[in-house]
Amino acid sequence: MSLVIIGTVAFDTIETPFGKTDKILGGAGTFASLAASYLCDQIKLVSVIGEDFGSRNLAVIEDRGIDVSGVQIVPGGQTFSWSGRYHNDMNSRDTLATDLNVLADFDPIIPDSYQDCEYLLLGNLTPQVQLTTLARLKRKPKLVVLDTMNYWMNVALDDLKKVLQKVDVLTINDAEARQLSGEYSLVKAAKVILAMGPKYLIIKKGEHGALLFGENQIFSAPALPLADVFDPTGAGDSFAGGFIGYLAKVKSINFTNMKNALIFGSALASFCVEKFGTDRLVGLTEEDIQKRLNAFVALSQFNL
Amino acid sequence: MSLVIIGTVAFDTIETPFGKTDKILGGAGTFASLAASYLCDQIKLVSVIGEDFGSRNLAVIEDRGIDVSGVQIVPGGQTFSWSGRYHNDMNSRDTLATDLNVLADFDPIIPDSYQDCEYLLLGNLTPQVQLTTLARLKRKPKLVVLDTMNYWMNVALDDLKKVLQKVDVLTINDAEARQLSGEYSLVKAAKVILAMGPKYLIIKKGEHGALLFGENQIFSAPALPLADVFDPTGAGDSFAGGFIGYLAKVKSINFTNMKNALIFGSALASFCVEKFGTDRLVGLTEEDIQKRLNAFVALSQFNL
Numbered sequence: 001m002s003l004v005i006i007g008t009v010a011f012d013t014i015e016t017p018f019g020k021t022d023k024i025l026g027g028a029g030t031f032a033s034l035a036a037s038y039l040c041d042q043i044k045l046v047s048v049i050g051e052d053f054g055s056r057n058l059a060v061i062e063d064r065g066i067d068v069s070g071v072q073i074v075p076g077g078q079t080f081s082w083s084g085r086y087h088n089d090m091n092s093r094d095t096l097a098t099d100l101n102v103l104a105d106f107d108p109i110i111p112d113s114y115q116d117c118e119y120l121l122l123g124n125l126t127p128q129v130q131l132t133t134l135a136r137l138k139r140k141p142k143l144v145v146l147d148t149m150n151y152w153m154n155v156a157l158d159d160l161k162k163v164l165q166k167v168d169v170l171t172i173n174d175a176e177a178r179q180l181s182g183e184y185s186l187v188k189a190a191k192v193i194l195a196m197g198p199k200y201l202i203i204k205k206g207e208h209g210a211l212l213f214g215e216n217q218i219f220s221a222p223a224l225p226l227a228d229v230f231d232p233t234g235a236g237d238s239f240a241g242g243f244i245g246y247l248a249k250v251k252s253i254n255f256t257n258m259k260n261a262l263i264f265g266s267a268l269a270s271f272c273v274e275k276f277g278t279d280r281l282v283g284l285t286e287e288d289i290q291k292r293l294n295a296f297v298a299l300s301q302f303n304l
Numbered sequence: 305m306s307l308v309i310i311g312t313v314a315f316d317t318i319e320t321p322f323g324k325t326d327k328i329l330g331g332a333g334t335f336a337s338l339a340a341s342y343l344c345d346q347i348k349l350v351s352v353i354g355e356d357f358g359s360r361n362l363a364v365i366e367d368r369g370i371d372v373s374g375v376q377i378v379p380g381g382q383t384f385s386w387s388g389r390y391h392n393d394m395n396s397r398d399t400l401a402t403d404l405n406v407l408a409d410f411d412p413i414i415p416d417s418y419q420d421c422e423y424l425l426l427g428n429l430t431p432q433v434q435l436t437t438l439a440r441l442k443r444k445p446k447l448v449v450l451d452t453m454n455y456w457m458n459v460a461l462d463d464l465k466k467v468l469q470k471v472d473v474l475t476i477n478d479a480e481a482r483q484l485s486g487e488y489s490l491v492k493a494a495k496v497i498l499a500m501g502p503k504y505l506i507i508k509k510g511e512h513g514a515l516l517f518g519e520n521q522i523f524s525a526p527a528l529p530l531a532d533v534f535d536p537t538g539a540g541d542s543f544a545g546g547f548i549g550y551l552a553k554v555k556s557i558n559f560t561n562m563k564n565a566l567i568f569g570s571a572l573a574s575f576c577v578e579k580f581g582t583d584r585l586v587g588l589t590e591e592d593i594q595k596r597l598n599a600f601v602a603l604s605q606f607n608l
Contacts, residue, residue: 089488184393186511187531207490208512211529220603222524225515227491259606293608299524300604302563304597 002042002116003248005033006108006133007123007237009047009071012277013083016090016231023081024277025057028123028147031237034281035268036245037064038289044114046070046133048106050077060282070111077102090229091206110136118142119248121240122167124149127159134166143253145169145244146198147236150176165197171240173204186211200258204236212262215255221262222300224270231276235269238281242268267292306346306420307552309337310412310437311427311541313351313375316581317387320394320535327385328581329361332427332451335538338585339572340549341368342593348418350374350437352410354381364586374415381406394533395510414440422446423552425544426471428453431463438470447557449473449548450502454480469501475544477508490515504562508540516566519559525566526604528574535580539573542585546572571596
């Protein structure tokens, strides 16, 4: 009865118009599990780090009650690290450096204690690692959510298509949906992609919100308009974590719950971008989250 | 007790990936008044056409119960005409020709029978013509909605700022909001623009919907995801017409009604793009509109 999240735990070095960081805690697995931790219990992380990672960084994750026994520490290894600079519009960025380090040989080991997995988030990693993870789970999870990106469409499309046949939900952005489907219209793109395997497709549109396709229905979730986006790093991962965290809490998969899950995911993502790295995603209160959900209701609900 | 709409009545020649038209009926005043005609009575149009316009085209407008006694016919004059080609993504277009013709010397004459105007839509025209229209109304309307575009920000910013001081609602797109305010964040842009005069600001984002700012609140209206956008010409004008048409019907200006007006405007715009020119905006039934409104509810409403 657990939510297993596999994804990177990393060092990020970030430059935005608001400032510059040293190497700080980042990674898709980190953001997703922190976000989910506000919505459900029994979160179990699978990842890999180097000996340089430091116990203080790992404590940030553990302090939120997240099980890190599936986070391998490679002796003498260096942690995956990424460095990037955001442009003034905060919608585009340049990657300055990507050092795979221990991630290059990542073999996802699933501890026995993780075999109770009912909800699985396959964070953005090589499709091969995602396939291995699925193969190593002895029981098929109730729900598998897959995150991926254009890079894997370019270099590992065949493997990616194999993963797509085994998952329930795919989350990608609008450009990636167009690339994967070869269709410009997102409605047509969704049709093509849903035929590849997943029952639900979430298309993330950044400041324009997200669309959910499935069960012959469409739902449009707004993004919260913000005066300042401080650091967008991890927003998509926080969204995915909030999304699956909500479903793991309510334990029932249908379009109505999926819609709410999109709103919870969007709320968590809206916190993430308010500070550098994971700073805003630690120490949120129940009241913070309730207020933010209320803001989404006010933003998008009407009564004709 | 009428809704006065001032805007172009024109000939459009349109090329899209779906086909090509001859000179067909178009113009902001046409689209806006047709859209509004499904929501309220007593619509009165101010515009100018040439002798070439033809009674059949005018009949399309009159047949919807729209008063055209304020549409001047210039003897021997040629009607304003525009020609454009949409790119494959339908989000961008090239203007192939703009022939102002009778629009070049347009002096907006307001018939006495229009002086009962309570709702006024100032369609996209020179700010000077918009100012003249306002000056010629003997009684201040209950609500003035202004549409404009980047072109007037480039060539007539001072006049535009004068109009802004006299209107209640401004509708522009996101790029125009950024240009007018000098702010990238739409939240900051809205703050700057609302300080220029209007009490409400609507930022249109095309396939991403629209944002309404005012009364220290924000509302996000979705756009209906469509498999095929056949011809986007007139979508923004249909939106504006549906928006003010709804408010003229309910006769009460507050944020709650403004939210609904955005949804009605979006619904009318979603019809407009389904066929060339005004083809889809004539002959809609009450049932068509109710079904479309239901689609907007299904698309965006949730229950946490």
